[in-house]
Amino acid sequence: MGQRAVVELKGHVRGEVIFPEEERYEEARKVYNAMIDKRPAAIVRCTGVADVIAAVKAARADGLTISVRGGGHSVPGFGTADDALVVDLGRMKGIRVDPAAKMVRAEGGCTWGDFNHATYAFGLATTGGVVSTTGIGGLTLGGGMGYLCRRAGLSIDSLRSADVVLADGTFVTGSETEHPDLFWALRGGGGNFGIVTSLEYRLHPVRDIVACAMFFEVEDAVQVMRAHDAYLTNAPRELYALFVWLLAPPLPFIPEDRHGDPLCALVLCWSGPPDQADRAFAPLRQVAQVGEFTAPMPYPTLNTLFDAFNPPGLQQYWKAVLAKDLSGGAIEAHMAHGPKVSNLSSMAIFPINGAVHDVAPDATAFGHRDAKYSVVISGAWPDPKDNDANIGWVRDYYQALAPHSDEGAYINFVPGDEGDRVQANYGRNYERLRKLKAKFDPGNVFRHNQNILPLG
Ligand SMILES: Cc1cc2nc3c(=O)[nH]c(=O)nc-3n(C[C@H](O)[C@H](O)[C@H](O)COP(=O)(O)OP(=O)(O)OC[C@H]3O[C@@H](n4cnc5c(N)ncnc54)[C@H](O)[C@@H]3O)c2cc1C
DSSP states (O other), X not given: OXXXXXXXXXXXXXXXXXXXXXXXXXXXXXXXXXXXXXXOSEEEEOOSHHHXXXXXXXXXXXXXXXXXXXXXXXXXXXXXXTTSEEEEOTTOOOEEEETTTTEEEEETTOBHHHHHHHHHTTTEEOOOOSSTTSBHHHHHHHOOOSTTHHHHOOGGGGEEEEEEEOTTSOEEEEEXXXXXXXXXXXXXXXXXXXXXXXXXXXXXXXXXXXXXXXXXXXXXXXXXXXXXXXXXXXSOXXXXXXXXXXXXXXXXXXXXXXXXSEEEEEEXXXXXXXXXXXXXXXXXXXXXXXXXXXXXXXXXXXTTTTGGGSOXXXXXXEEEEEESSOOHHHHHHHHHHGGXXXXXXXXXXXXXXXXXXXXXXXXXXXXXXTOSEEEEEEEEESXXXXXXXXXXXXXXXXXXXGGGSOSSOOTTTSOTTOGGGHHHHHGGGHHHHHHHHHHHXXXXXXXXXXXXXXXO
16 A cells, blocks of 8 residues: 555544545445545544644645545535545534624534534524535535525625645635735635635624525416516515425425425525514515415524435535526526426525625635526435436536526536536636635645646
8 A cells, every 4th residue: 555644644643544444434435425436545534633734744745635525515526536535524513602702713524503503502693505414614615605695795705714724734824814815715716725624704693583485386486586586686685585496395384285296486584683574575475375384493493494305315416507687598497497306406596696796706716796696406316227317407407597697607516527617617716716726735636626727
């Protein structure tokens, strides 16, 4: 085995190092998407920054690439790779909330469930994902979209600093004042620049919210999309509303004989004063509904409502677009392909206007501040025998939508097979990102991601 340093890593870390000849390797190499079947050289489950530094140095000494795993949710499976050293942060879950300063520092292995649990105790939150099992690391470094983004911006817009282990094993903090160029690149540049061991965020007063899910007939979807689009343009920023295609879930507020039928839905979060929720939802209640659920609940509870529909172990293939508006052509594409949704697949339109647009397009590496929508077509199904049909649905839907969309897409929603689109996915900031990649990771040690090639 030509991996002396990685073999010796066992003596230099507090966490576990797992090799292919061990029984537990099979479980340890799995990621969220069951379609990903990679055999890394070893997996190191780090317990802290010292372990991460030791792991990076060992990988470098042995000439291995590094695959970073936080929550493991990357659909292209970037949290693992053949012959790489997987640096698994899943055990690094330390969180410290400073309620007086409305700040939190969370380690890179936290999920949004961990994070929201800790900050809710103080009536505070920041923009995170809509599923609680997604990692804060991968989601934030790509931008971060969720229920609070019209009010608080993307996750990166609340990021104040990040501790990072760079490709040469050195440890730095990125912030507006320390290594500001690195800090700029981390906010939208994905995992290209180093291993982020902890992230510090500004928090916003959010405790209990009013959640609402409205389900509509396929034939009413055009009206629902138009109402959603018109209202979301200037709706209060405390309102978030996802438009979704899905098969009707077996929930008590949907008639039993409709369970499993393709429907469209609006999923709403109102984080303003609870007694104003009805008024905020009213413009979206104009179309007849198949069923509705509305209830006040803690913000972290809303963050878990979709967990059951997004279990690990399914086959997954996603594609995505961004759009400045909802054109007639886009509506036609949605109507042609949305009702063909099957299994646990879905299509979701995430609004990214409001506070997201308050930040200048070149202030962070996230290059798409002019888009109103981030659209994701998420294929998810249990049986690998059905891969062609389900991947086909995602690709056909994407092909129909792409001519009515902007160039590029959100890097956290795109698959691993669109190398030709990487530049467009990073958008206007790509050249600057390439220069910074050359500065911080010239050897492209961190290449298992939506990869930015170092310039020169
Ligand atoms: C069910 C589901 C729901 C989702 N919902 C949303 C959503 O609401 N909003 C949204 O914006 N996105 C969402 N996403 C997409 C999500 O942002 C990406 O999948 C993201 O990569 C997940 O981060 P992770 O840490 O769990 O992934 P991992 O697979 O652990 O990491 C993916 C990659 O991110 C980088 N990375 C992760 N952590 C670090 C770190 N600490 N340091 C350096 N690099 C790191 C690495 O390149 C790594 O390979 C969702 C994904 C899934 C599967």
